[in-house]
Amino acid sequence: MAHAHAHEGHDHDHHGPDKGIMRWIKTTNHKDLGTLYLCFAFIMFFIGGLMSLVIRAELFQPGLQFVDPEFFNSMTTMHALVMIFGGVMPAFTGLANWMVPMMIGAGDLALPRVNNWGFWILPFGFAMLLSTLFMPGGAPAGGWTMYPPLVLQTGNAFPMLIFAVHLLGISSITGAINVVVTILNMRAPGMTLLKMPLFVWTWLITAYLLIATMPVLAGAVTMLLTDKYFGTSFFTASGGGDPVLFQHIFWFFGHPEVYILILPAFGIVSTIIPTFARKPLFGYASMVYATASIGFLSFIVWAHHMFTVGMPLAAELFFMFSTMLIAVPTGVKVFNWVATMWRGSMTFETPMLFALGFVFLFTLGGFSGLMLAVTPVDFQYHDTYFVVAHFHYVLVPGAVFSIIAAIYYWIPKWTGRMYNEKLGKLHFWLSAIFINLTFFPQHFLGLAGMQRRVPDYNVMFTDFNVVSSIGAFAFFISQFIFIGNMLSCMFGKRDGKVPERVWEGAHGLEWTVASPAPYHTFEDPPLVGDNGEPVAAGQTAKAH
Amino acid sequence: MSAAIGPAETGRRKRRSVWELALLTVAMFGFGFAMVPLYNALCELTGLNGRDKGMQIVASVQEQPDLSREVTVQFLTVVNGGREWLFKPAVSEMKVHPGQLYTVSFTAENQLDQDVVGQAVPAVTPGKAAKHLKKTECFCFNQQPFKAREAKNMPVRFMLDPELPADVHTVTLSYTFFDVTELAQRSAKPNG
Ligand SMILES: [Cu+2]
Numbered sequence: 101m102a103h104a105h106a107h108e109g110h111d112h113d114h115h116g117p118d119k120g121i122m123r124w125i126k127t128t129n130h131k132d133l134g135t136l137y138l139c140f141a142f143i144m145f146f147i148g149g150l151m152s153l154v155i156r157a158e159l160f161q162p163g164l165q166f167v168d169p170e171f172f173n174s175m176t177t178m179h180a181l182v183m184i185f186g187g188v189m190p191a192f193t194g195l196a197n198w199m200v201p202m203m204i205g206a207g208d209l210a211l212p213r214v215n216n217w218g219f220w221i222l223p224f225g226f227a228m229l230l231s232t233l234f235m236p237g238g239a240p241a242g243g244w245t246m247y248p249p250l251v252l253q254t255g256n257a258f259p260m261l262i263f264a265v266h267l268l269g270i271s272s273i274t275g276a277i278n279v280v281v282t283i284l285n286m287r288a289p290g291m292t293l294l295k296m297p298l299f300v301w302t303w304l305i306t307a308y309l310l311i312a313t314m315p316v317l318a319g320a321v322t323m324l325l326t327d328k329y330f331g332t333s334f335f336t337a338s339g340g341g342d343p344v345l346f347q348h349i350f351w352f353f354g355h356p357e358v359y360i361l362i363l364p365a366f367g368i369v370s371t372i373i374p375t376f377a378r379k380p381l382f383g384y385a386s387m388v389y390a391t392a393s394i395g396f397l398s399f400i401v402w403a404h405h406m407f408t409v410g411m412p413l414a415a416e417l418f419f420m421f422s423t424m425l426i427a428v429p430t431g432v433k434v435f436n437w438v439a440t441m442w443r444g445s446m447t448f449e450t451p452m453l454f455a456l457g458f459v460f461l462f463t464l465g466g467f468s469g470l471m472l473a474v475t476p477v478d479f480q481y482h483d484t485y486f487v488v489a490h491f492h493y494v495l496v497p498g499a500v501f502s503i504i505a506a507i508y509y510w511i512p513k514w515t516g517r518m519y520n521e522k523l524g525k526l527h528f529w530l531s532a533i534f535i536n537l538t539f540f541p542q543h544f545l546g547l548a549g550m551q552r553r554v555p556d557y558n559v560m561f562t563d564f565n566v567v568s569s570i571g572a573f574a575f576f577i578s579q580f581i582f583i584g585n586m587l588s589c590m591f592g593k594r595d596g597k598v599p600e601r602v603w604e605g606a607h608g609l610e611w612t613v614a615s616p617a618p619y620h621t622f623e624d625p626p627l628v629g630d631n632g633e634p635v636a637a638g639q640t641a642k643a644h
Numbered sequence: 645m646s647a648a649i650g651p652a653e654t655g656r657r658k659r660r661s662v663w664e665l666a667l668l669t670v671a672m673f674g675f676g677f678a679m680v681p682l683y684n685a686l687c688e689l690t691g692l693n694g695r696d697k698g699m700q701i702v703a704s705v706q707e708q709p710d711l712s713r714e715v716t717v718q719f720l721t722v723v724n725g726g727r728e729w730l731f732k733p734a735v736s737e738m739k740v741h742p743g744q745l746y747t748v749s750f751t752a753e754n755q756l757d758q759d760v761v762g763q764a765v766p767a768v769t770p771g772k773a774a775k776h777l778k779k780t781e782c783f784c785f786n787q788q789p790f791k792a793r794e795a796k797n798m799p800v801r802f803m804l805d806p807e808l809p810a811d812v813h814t815v816t817l818s819y820t821f822f823d824v825t826e827l828a829q830r831s832a833k834p835n836g
Contacts, residue, residue, distance in 0.1 A: 210658050210661075210662075211662070273669055276665075277662060277665045277666070277669075280661065280665055281658050281661040281662055281665065284657075284661055285654055285657045285658045285661055286654070286658075311665055311668055311669055311672070312668065312672050313672070314669075314672075315669050315670070315672035315673035315675075315676060316672055316673070316675060316676040316679075317676075318673060318676070319673050319674075319675075319676025319677050320676055323676075323677070323680075331827060331830040333827070334680060336827075337724075337765050337820065337822065338724070338763045338765060338822030338823075338824045338827065339763075339824065339827055340765075342683070342684075342687075345679070345680065345683050348679065348683060349676055349679050352676075352679070412771055412772075
């Protein structure tokens with residue numbers, strides 16, 4: 101089908117990929133950029149993972165073994181920044197690049213050049229951030245939340261940190277604008293809003309959250325910059341400012357940010373479970389409304405991160421109840437996933453295993469979140485390992501498992517090669533076991549009073565820390581199975597053809613094009629029928 | 645291809661969306677900064693963080709002592725960042741009648757061999773008492789220059805107004821002393 105367009109003049113959209121490195125630097129193709137985003141995210145996961153191993157090695161025993169406390173704090177700070185802004189967010193953007201146009205029957209994203217630009221900002225931003233590790237004074241060590249006045253004591257790394265955050269913010273905002281414009285204006289005829297796959301819906305709402313909150317973060321760090329170098333006193337108490345104000349501004353961004361990190365995961369899981377349960381998603385409309393309500397509620401709960409700063413009772417109560425309210429739409433989602441599986445003909449291929457692991461372990465992380473939402477209890481848990489366990493449960497077996505599930509699910513479509521199912525299952529079971537070994541004991545450590553961001557601890561915490569460190573190292577090593585499996589999908593021998601509809605229970609436009617997906621898909625938009633697939637077969641490929 | 649919307653119309657709609665979203669981005673960047681005055685206004689309104697009118701000097705107050713009521717006022721001093729300073733109140737607490745003016749004096753001593761500019765930042769607990777604590781005189785309204793090893797006696801003249809909520813029996817007035825020498829130099833010479 102691509103041949104028909106191959107020599108059709110100089111319209112840039114109609115060429116195949118360039119050869120060599122310039123293809124990747126100059127590309128405006130959503131599939132190429134999706135691949136770049138995913139590879140970049142993968143490198144960042146690796147670097148951030150190494151940092152977490154430094155942390156776990158130091159915490160293997162009480163006392164100071166390997167690194168000095170300042171460097172330890174750099175590791176916790178950088179691990180968070182790298183994993184959030186370099187790992188999870190670019191991975192989701194990569195998935196959106198690949199899948200959103202294919203799922204709504206568009207030829208590409210709305211702003212292909214902006215897309216290229218948005219991606220290539222990232223390596224520069226992170227080169228800047230990571231270079232601080234080699235600067236005199238070391239990398240930022242005041243925590244990824246950058247609270248003043250501590251963060252203002254950062255040495256030469258300070259302006260690098262601020263500008264890196266600016267660059268990452270610009271990148272995410274351009275990516276988000278691109279996704280919104282595409283979804284609102286480029287859906288194929290018949291693809292009404294309430295027929296869109298849930299991955300598209302969750303990304304639409306995520307993109308709005310990004311556009312609404314990343315600029316606020318940019319403003320907050322700009323104020324930090326002027327406080328340090330230009331004599332302003334936004335957060336300096338001696339000049340009439342208030343450090344607590346920073347926490348309000350930061351978490352006004354920060355709480356929607358945690359939904360930016362999880363809503364696309366909801367979309368992925370809502371796509372995978374129906375496929376392997378061979379039943380349509382239970383309660384599609386309620387999923388959309390639940391996502392929208394979570395998006396809205398995320399703007400009015402931020403101060404649950406700062407119950408201990410000294411707020412009036414009324415505010416503590418308001419933020420406690422509004423936070424607990426979020427459990428309602430989230431519960432609706434979990435219920436719908438379970439109801440989708442009810443009496444389905446389920447099979448347990450690797451993507452399904454990771455999706456089920458997500459449902460189970462994310463819910464666990466949700467429950468500890470609910471505990472933290474209770475103000476008087478939070479006074480006890482604040483800044484302990486209980487909080488660390490909570491957010492790692494929602495981020496690793498939550499967000500990261502969903503990314504892994506998505507890659508297993510769609511990679512046959514991307515590369516035209518099937519991954520090794522045995523290795524995939526092994527990867528799942530090792531990951532699931534070791535992630536629990538890593539983080540489950542941290543609940544107990546936190547409840548017993550072990551503080552986060554401290555390289556040393558009371559000897560009574562030793563046993564659980566040993567278990568946690570062993571889990572962390574084993575989890576990291578297990579991921580090499582994944583790397584091997586993915587590399588063989590990308591570069592291995594092609595034995596046997598992968599059908600268009602890779603999974604028999606899969607539905608949606610992306611399964612009506614060839615595997616591997618051609619460089620250009622849906623240049624002529626298909627007419628989408630009630631089932632979300634082309635009415636007339638043969639627009640771009642033969643369906644069914 | 646649906647007949648309703650041509651490529652030109654799609655292009656026009658895309659541009660419109662881009663502009664709307666860009667505008668939202670700029671607006672939210674502005675909102676981040678707008679949170680500063682909003683927060684300060686909210687603090688003054690509610691006494692959040694013990695910040696409010698008590699921060700400002702009151703030119704004159706009407707004394708109407710309510711002798712039937714007695715409230716304990718505690719004084720707390722903190723020196724920020726462990727600087728070499730001595731800073732303490734003459735009395736750690738006193739019993740006062742709402743509606744009557746009192747004076748308490750604080751001693752500050754610069755124990756360094758160099759000149760330092762200090763600034764005390766007040767806070768009142770509980771927050772709802774903050775707006776009922778009126779000060780006619782306080783060292784906290786200005787930056788205080790200290791010569792090397794200089795000691796100063798600094799008075800605070802204050803009154804709790806009679807509208808102080810009835811369930812408040814203890815009010816804590818805390819001062820944190822900051823070294824603002826750098827900040828003072830910066831504002832003294834422009835572009836400094
Ligand atoms: Cu939150």
